[in-house]
Amino acid sequence: MNQHSFFNALEKQYNSQLPFVVYSRPINSFISCWLQKDAKLHTTESFSERGFVFAPFSLNDKSILLPQEHCEHYTLEIDNLVANQEENDIIADESSKTEHLKLISKGIETIKNSSLEKVVLSRQVIESVGSKNPIDIFKRLFNTYKNAMVYCWYHPKIGLWLGATPELLFKLEGKQLTTISLAGTQPFVENESVSWTHKEYKEQQIVTDYIVNQIEPFTDQVSVSDVETVRAGKLLHLKTRIISRINEVSQLKFIIRALHPTPAVCGFPRQIAKGFILKNENYKREYYTGFLGELNLKQSKTRNTNRRNVENNAYAVVKTQSNFYVNLRCMQLLDKKALIYVGGGITKDSNPEKEWDETVNKTKTIVNVIN
Template identity: 70%
Template sequence: MTQDSFFETLERQYQNQLPFVVYSRAINSIIKCWLQKDDMLHTTLDFIESGFVFAPFDLNDKSILLPETECEHLTLEISNLDLDEDFKTTTIENYGKEQHVQLVTKGIDTIRKGELSKVVLSRKVEKDIENTNPLIIFKRLFNTYKNAMVYCWYHPKVGLWLGATPELLFKVEGKQLTTISLAGTKPYSEKDEVSWTNKEYEEQQIVTDYITKQIEPHTSDIKISEVETVRAGNLLHLKTYIRSRIKVESSLKSVIEALHPTPAVCGFPKEASKQFILKNENYRREYYTGFLGELNLKTSKTRNTNRRNVENNAYAVVRRHSNFYVNLRCMQLKDEKAVIYVGGGITKDSVPQNEWEETVNKTKTIVNVLS
């Protein structure tokens, strides 16, 4: 399929106000799109269906499903998308500094009282945009963020979301569970060698320990990798892989409930920090810091790659896989405005002014695709 026909089909779907998702996983030259045949709103409670799921920060709200059987599927293999435009960076007015500093100060006070050890506090920034065509913005995201999962998701009854998220919530292949602990943020610089402080390593360790503890009841054979530095756009993060096997008696839903929302987007302990966010953030996150991705899709692997064993190759193992990404670095398009969501992790040593600056840096990361 050519790039032109792929995007023309998507454009028609959008003009007809029918649900779709177009996405590409990190370091991948494959773009997939799912086109739902009608505008029915499907949801999932137990995550036992097969499809593409778009889940909110608070699982008490609806998790939207594009069911696999109700969608047409297209694939485009390409490493860069053509865009007829001069790409100029844009600026954004960061309003709301006073409110955000107050919110962070309240978070720090709550942590110092011993009620929380970390809380992630966010805000939204609105920007008027001239070109509201989401597919052009998706193309820019795809060309700009090679090591992120980039997506554009639309449902006429829910809204239109786009993002470039570096963070895997987890993936499952058969019974094999892989999750990532990601924390710490620094601006990337070609000139300077990166050096992380104890605060950042500590933040990272809190996340790793927490994930391990959360999955213990549901999995076995837990293995933890070394900490590494990864780059996402113009930011750097610390990252660790945690691999394990899901127990026979555990369900995908139990793993989701154990891991979502993560300390990287919510805080620690989970329930207390989540309640603090719902009570104090002064806006509804909706699908920001929720998760999205492929749910229970079938893959088949041949059992034997030995050429002489040709007859055994007929017996393929059919496994189900799921890949969920945390909905970070995202925006919602609404009435010719882009609503951009940004946040940061607050600990007892946080400085409110610095936390404000961090959210300003993060708006720059996403706003560059809105020229």
């Protein structure tokens, strides 16, 4: 399938108001699309099916499934689709700023006077998109954010979402579980050395410790990497990779519930942080800070037992693989408007003005491709 026929199929699906997802995983020249054959709404609670899952922040709400057997699948290999957009300045809404600063200050005060250690507080930014085609926006996301999971997801009974998320929730390949802790944010500046504050390192360590503690009951061994600085578009983050081997009795749904939502998108302790968010954020997150990705897909890899005689000694290893990404740097398109979601981790050392600036920087990820 060439580029023309690939995107024609997507346009036909969207114009027919049928569910689909088009996406590309980080550092990948492959774009995949799933086109559901009817408009039925499929959900999952067991996460035992095969398909593409789109899950909310709160698992008390529905996790939407595009079932593998009810979809057509196409893959396109290509490096670039459109030219980069010029960066645009965002005009901050001062009333929104005032409200968000109040929310952050309340979070800091609560942390200082309770057992809450960290809470991730977010806000919604509304931008006009007019009649822009979401598939064209996806193309610009793909071309601009190579180190992210970029996607466009649609279901007529749920809505239309796009994003460029740098954060892996986890990958499960056979019995090997790979996840990352990602926290701390600062703008990327060319040829400038990077330094991180104690607050940012502490925030990142909270996420790492939480993940290790949550997965230990399901694993036989855990390996934790050193902290490194990684780039995601125009932003830098702190990252630690955590690799473990899942024991024979563990089920995917319990691993999901153990890890989601992580302190990187919710806070710590999780239930206290989640309660603060639900009570004090002035909107419902829905699928922002949820997760999305491939669920229980079979992957076949060829291995050779004898390098001298490859043809006669090759065999296929089939593993079940799931790849889930946290739904960050995302937006929902609704009534010719983009509802953009951004947030940041708050600790007792947070500075409200700097936290506001962080959300402005994160907003540019999306605004730069829709203006």
